[in-house]
Amino acid sequence: MTRIPLHENASLSRNELLTLKADIALWARELGFQQMGVSDIDLGEHPQHLADWLEQGYEAGMAWMHEPKRVAPADLVPNTQRIISLRMDYLPAEPRIHEILGDADRAYIARYALGRDYHKLIRKRVQKLADRMAEAIGPFGYRAFVDSAPVLEKAIAAQAGLGWAGKHTVIINRQAGSYFFLAELFTDLPLPVDEPVSSHCGTCSACIDICPTQAIIAPYVLDAGKCISYLTIEYRGVIAEPLRRAIGNRIFGCDDCQLVCPWNRYAQASQEPAFTPRHDFDGPPLLDLWAWDEITWLSKTEGMPLRRMSYASWLRNLSMALGNAPASADIVQALAMRRDELSASGMLNDVLTEHIDWAINEQTLKLHAAQ
Known part of the structure; x- marks a missing residue:
């Protein structure tokens, strides 16, 4: 682990930030995440897509989707400069999806919901990640989210290079498909950002x-x-x-x-x-x-x-x-x-x-x- 002392009002050099980012990716994998990416607080075209969607009434009465802070990370968490986006696979070893859907006498439950509630489990892992970061650089500003609060998590994941929003609106990763949870760590650290990936849905419908x-x-x-x-x-x-x-x-x-x-x-x-x-x-x-x-x-x-x-x-x-x-x-x-x-x-x-x-x-x- 690289230890970089960070004192009040001190700043990290670009090389130190690159080293820290590499360490964060390593720690994330050790904590059970399959991938980590970093985005800035500009969510690109996604806020406009959300606004158009809401204008059409496709949110089905989910009033919380209208929260303005959803598209303004720095308003949700003041001083946010970067967002660390993380993904964790959830697909069971034997999904049995076709088998169960084909048996109308049996109940089908979405594969993500078969085990323990992911919210607490993943949030604890994100907190551990933040703790490791603090051990390396000293106190810093952050807040963790796991499918909670007004966070545009799929847009953030796309901006951080974890995948692209498919035609079904779920994030798809070329190496891992789409069966994964997302989590975010809002931070005031100016980490180097990752580039979004292009869509690879093509003509598939x-x-x-x-x-x-x-x-x-x-x-x-x-x-x-x-x-x-x-x-x-x-x-x-x-x-x-x-x-x-x-x-x-x-x-x-x-x-x-x-x-x-x-x-x-x-x-x-x-x-x-x-x-x-x-x-x-x-x-x-x-x-x-x-x-x-x-x-x-x-x-x-x-x-x-x-x-x-x-x-x-x-x-x-x-x-x-x-x-x-x-x-x-x-x-x-x-x-x-x-x-x-x-x-x-x-x-x-x-x-x-x-x-x-x-x-x-x-x-x-x-x-x-x-x-």
Whole structure:
């Protein structure tokens, strides 16, 4: 480790900053990150892209996307000069994506959400990185972010050379695909910056063509109100019937646009044990999950990204998946019993009633058609 004393009002030479940057990249790898890049606070064309997107109303009511500081890093963290952008792979060793999506009796959960909640884990790693930097140069100004606060993380990653925004709006790396988390360290250190990489999507439209709900309405333009990830995680209301059928057995998030991306043939399995699938969430039977009461759900999902949704949303999403499952009298019985139980306990709201009744009707129609 190179130790560079940094006293108050002192400045580092360019050679010292280059050495420090190389050390930061090494420390980041030792902490489990696969790549590090540095950008300045000019986010290029990305703020205008965000403004155009918001003007079209594609944020689906996510008011926090309108925060002005999102496109002004120095306003969010005063004195910021550079942003260290980091990525960490999360793909399980055996993704089983095709297998589970092809079995409508099983629940599909986005691959990033199968293990421990990445927010705390990665934030602790970023803090350790900052601590190592402080050991080398003395106190400096910084603030860490992991999918939190108004940070335009994908734009920052693109500006730092970690990849480019694909037509599905997810960051793609030529050597690693797109199955990775992002984190940022805002700092007042004038580190040398990396160059953005050019787009390599070419004429490919696989992600646009595969989207079950046609949420990618144009290259690089996502209508969040149609996106399965938004609908199953962020949205708490009634989901339109055509979208219910398109959601299939996806009960938390969606990976379809990444699944078909040619660059993901280079995706690497995560080496982080915390991201290993927990509690048999990797393709569990829908009826098994439907039987969980709230206490069981809270216990099973503790410390996982699945807590981003509520128990009511969990039941709503499961009821849609059960309605989309192959015809089964057992499913009809399980849906009806749980509806009665929820009603008796006072947990049955209008949203759940709508989706459970829809699922019962879908199953009933399939059973009649099969006779």
